[in-house]
Amino acid sequence: MRELNKTTTQINLILLTAQALAIVLVWRFLPPEIPFFYSRPWGEDQLASYPSIVMLPLIGLIIFFTNLVIAQLAIKEDSLIRKMLVIASLVFSFLILISLVQIIRLIL
Secondary structure, eight states, X not given: OHHHHHHHHHHHHHHHHHHHHHHHHHGGGXXXXXXXXXXXXXXXXXXXXXXXXXXXXHHHHHHHHHHHHHHHHSOTTOHHHHHHHHHHXXXXXXXXXXXXXXXXXXXX
């Protein structure tokens, strides 16, 4: 169990670092508004100012640490909940990275 937590935590941190690195690399090329809210109708409703792209890794980081704390506080015998929290955090970080790459790809 500890090995799974350690491995998924390392992968999660790598994904979060990749997100931050992607933003740093394209920051100066970002237009004033970027497509961000895909659940809204096509057009200006989807646009947000370019600093809002930083929200994606921040949300991923918050979810990662929240799940990590809850997993550490979980009952020792209940390893299923720990595994689910750690893996859910990993999946969430991966999906954020995919969304971030898609936004960057649309812009550039």
